[in-house]
Amino acid sequence: MRAYTVVDAFSAEPFKGNPVAVILDAQGLDTAQMQAIANWTNLSETTFVLPATQAGADYTLRIFTPLSELPFAGHPTLGSAHALLSAGRVQPRDGVLVQECAKGLVRIAIEGEGPERLVHLELPEPRITPLAPAEIDALESVLGGEVDRAHPPAIVDVGAVWVVARVAHAETVLALTPDFARMATFERRVGATGVTVFGAHAPDATAEIEVRSFAPSCGIAEDPVCGSGNGSVAAFRQHYDLLPESLRYLATQGGCVGRDGRILLGVTPAGTIQVGGQCVTCAEGTLHA
Numbered sequence: 049m050r051a052y053t054v055v056d057a058f059s060a061e062p063f064k065g066n067p068v069a070v071i072l073d074a075q076g077l078d079t080a081q082m083q084a085i086a087n088w089t090n091l092s093e094t095t096f097v098l099p100a101t102q103a104g105a106d107y108t109l110r111i112f113t114p115l116s117e118l119p120f121a122g123h124p125t126l127g128s129a130h131a132l133l134s135a136g137r138v139q140p141r142d143g144v145l146v147q148e149c150a151k152g153l154v155r156i157a158i159e160g161e162g163p164e165r166l167v168h169l170e171l172p173e174p175r176i177t178p179l180a181p182a183e184i185d186a187l188e189s190v191l192g193g194e195v196d197r198a199h200p201p202a203i204v205d206v207g208a209v210w211v212v213a214r215v216a217h218a219e220t221v222l223a224l225t226p227d228f229a230r231m232a233t234f235e236r237r238v239g240a241t242g243v244t245v246f247g248a249h250a251p252d253a254t255a256e257i258e259v260r261s262f263a264p265s266c267g268i269a270e271d272p273v274c275g276s277g278n279g280s281v282a283a284f285r286q287h288y289d290l291l292p293e294s295l296r297y298l299a300t301q302g303g304c305v306g307r308d309g310r311i312l313l314g315v316t317p318a319g320t321i322q323v324g325g326q327c328v329t330c331a332e333g334t335l336h337a
Contacts, residue, residue: 050074051135054091054331055127058273058301058309060163062330065302065309066273068127069094071335072135074110079117085337086112092268093124097132105148106138114267118241119150120207122275122323126167129156130327133165151207157322168312168324169275174283175205183238187213190231191245193224199288204280208241210261212277212284218258221247222304232264241266244277246299256297257281259311260304272302273309279323282313291315 051072059065069089074082074096086094091114098108109128111118129145132138138145145156151172159166179187179201187201188194193215195201201213215221224245235242242263249255261277262270271277278299285291296314301307312324 050335050337052333052335053131053135053329055131055327055329057123057127057130057275057327058311058325059307060326060328062328064307065325065328066123066271066307067091067330068124070128070131071096072131072137074098077337081337082110082112083117085335087114090114092263092271093118093121095124095128097128100148102148102153105146105153107132108148111149113263116266118208120154120172120276122169122277122279123273125149125154125156125169126275126325127327129158129167130165131329133158134329149207157324163328165326166312166324167327168322171279171283171321171323172206174280174321176283176287177203177205179203179211179238186234187211187243190227190234191224191243192226193220195245199290202284202287203238203240204283206276206280206283208276208280209239210277210280211235211238211240211243212280213243213245214284215245215247218247218249218253221245221258221260224260226262228262228264228269231262235263235265242268242271242277244274244280246281254298255300255310256292257299258303259299259301261301270305272305272307273311274301275311275323278311278313279321282315282321282323286315286319286321
């Protein structure tokens with residue numbers, strides 16, 4: 049019997065944002081059992097909380113899609129921190145939690161309490177590799193639309209590995225109808241977790257950009273609101289000097305799947321990318337495993 053919570057990340061409203069299933073008592077489960085549970089929940093990610101093994105960490109988190117384990121992911125990191133805080137299982141030290149995962153130690157800043165709480169993670173150091181021209185051609189084919197070649201699509205590795213591409217407008221992002229079977233093959237060929245696409249909203253819009261993330265090779269046709277995908281977009285924009293002067297902006301994602309998430313992005317003076325937002329608990333119960 050294990051405590052089990054479902055949290056919507058990047059939303060203050062239940063049943064919006066991106067859900068993550070959090071198993072708060074994962075000791076004794078092996079990798080095969082964790083993968084089976086993640087396949088059963090059938091959410092984009094399911095997490096398993098374990099005791100920390102590194103000095104300075106508050107807990108260890110293992111993160112699974114329905115088909116595979118990830119070394120790091122964004123909305124599961126934020127949603128799991130929210131679940132642990134809400135259950136009283138961790139307490140921030142000087143406003144910070146430290147998560148241990150396969151990618152290393154991840155700092156998570158906590159602002160406020162209860163429904164108004166904001167949670168911000170520090171993105172692992174990104175590694176950026178430009179996509180080869182032939183692969184850009186293949187990407188446009190599977191997306192069913194043109195991408196910005198003046199700022200060529202790139203593979204951005206933050207633990208989760210995203211092919212990031214910029215398109216003309218937010219409306220272009222929302223109109224895409226990818227070929228998911230061919231995209232899964234493309235992702236496996238280039239060694240990516242998935243594909244994240246972004247485009248600018250009109251200047252008078254509340255948010256600066258619209259984002260969509262696809263990961264059919266991981267069993268997720270479209271991830272509703274993706275933290276690592278948005279962090280990879282911020283890294284891409286930083287790489288090409290496309291960030292706003294303030295180095296802070298709001299992104300929206302999930303409208304195409306009825307999830308309407310809001311993601312806060314920022315870059316510190318030292319160049320560290322922060323990904324944040326609100327979270328809300330939608331379900332609590334007991335897992336018989």
